[in-house]
Amino acid sequence: MSADLDLTDRTTTPKVRGPLCRLLDLDGRLFEAAAAWHWPGAERVLPRLSRGANHGVLWFATAAAMAATRTPRARRAALRGLASLGVASLTINTIGKRSVRRARPVLDPVPLVRQLTRQPITTSFPSGHAASAAAFATGVALESPAWGAVVAPVAFSVAASRVYTGVHFPSDVLAGAAFGAGAAFLVRRLVPTRAQVRRQARPRAEAPALPEGEGLVMVANRASGTADRVRALQGALPKAEVVECAPEEVGDALAKAAARARVLGVCGGDGTVNTAAGIALRHGLPLAVLPGGTLNHFAYDLGVEDERDLVRAVRHGEAVRVDAARYDTGDGGGLFLNTLSLGVYPELVRERDRWSHRIGGWPAGLLGALRVLRADRHPLEVELAGQRRPLWLLFVGNGVYHRMGLAPGRRTDLADGLLDVRVVHGGRRPALRLLAAAAAGPLTRSPAHAAVQVNRLRLTGIAPGTPLAYDGEVTAVSGEVTLRKLPEALTVYRPLRPGI
Secondary structure, three states, X not given: OHXXXXXXXXXXXXXXXXXXXXXXXXXXXXXXXXXXXXXXXXOOOHHHHHHHOHHHHHHHHHHHHHHOOXXXXXXXXXXXXXXXXXXXXXXXXXXXXXXXXXXXXOOOOOOHHHOOOOOOOOOOOOOHHHHHHHHHHHHHHHHOHHHHHHHHHHHHHHHHHHHHOOOOOHHHHXXXXXXXXXXXXXXXXXXXXXXXOOOOOOOEOOOOOOOOOXXXXXXXXXXXXXXXXXXXXXXXXXXXXXXXXXXXXXXXXXXXXXXXXXXXXXXXXXXXXXXXXXXXXXHOOOEEEEEOOOOOHHHHHHOOOOHHHHHHHHHHOOEEEEEEEXXXXXXXXXXXXXEEEEEHHHHHHHHHHHHHHHHOHHHHHHHHHHXXXXXXXXXXXXXXXXXXXXXXXXXXXXXXXXXXXXXXXXXXXXXOXXXXXXXXXXXXXXXXXXXXXXXXXXXXXOOOXXXXXXXXXXXXXXXXXXXXXXXXXXXXXXXXXXXXXEEEEEEEEOOOOOOO
């Protein structure tokens, strides 16, 4: 009986097909089914959409349209989408396409009307168009879910168009989309979204609820380009009074507004907000801040990004107490809400202000940094803790700045009672020391830079005419400067999350 079985003869043994072969067969059948399926209304749309997404043109145009809305959240979402797209494209073109040499589908089952005029010549796996679409849409959604909901259908259509036009198998598209979404999450890990910055829950402050804005007097700096935001605020709070004025009139306008207001409002940049905070403190008024400048550090760290945030807080009387800080000299002093600095930074501010009206804020800041770092100068001499020290930079923050990933430092608590003091020591190669300090973040010990948190700081031996920068403004100081905190001195409107 056993002699009838030839166990060594393998020519008649059926071959077992592996999982990969079965997946490829399924992929091919899905492609053929998609080619045979009638897609209502798709013949005019999907091929054009597929061509429009070549080289990321569609996504760059979408990002430009989002940025044109001039809302901070939309601009950040557009930038994050483009950054995610860049990472995805780099990964696909350097690793993905070269790792798997898969041929493009045969176009015979695809109706001629669907086919692209110019067929791609790269390998099929994974789909670069799907990767770019998923990366951009996911990046946008991580920063702004509302904008993500707008972009997602377009991204899905671009991905589907690659199968519809016959240039990719379904698995190519799925793999590309997975690459793209992964790139967006990688970018978020390196540069966290604003929603990931967890602000500390402060005790709620007593502030009047103004459902229609009655009692709110909003002073807007006309030079900051605040007209659109002010109009939106007036539409939402029709009983609020709005006073628009030139930069040189802001101080007088705020003082007059404080005399008749229940709530003092301000719309402008950090310098304008600084002036309003000082007047609100003197009159014991709560402050409503509507960001209207280039950087808006205080408003953004507070959690107010646009008029919608502020309107919600004012209507419901949602407010918190925050710290202020003062610098005092023999000739007077002043308030700062964000930062104060001595050394090269005040020179950078002067250079930026010199060029900003010609080329814009961000280009002027970059040009100012290049000019300051290239200039031949001597370090600042300051007596600190009883010792005279050469310094390239002394930075003092009103509250501790924290680094998350590669993003610039941000404050998560505006009432921590601390001054965040950073020092870049004098020595050779100031540009290298300053760049190293900026990249390293809050190192407590280093030959080039150091950091400490205190609630009071005294500087002496400052040469006459030394520039001091605070909240984007520059003044001259000499002799002795004392810095101190004013804990929870200011009541400011801020939309509160549930449970705060």
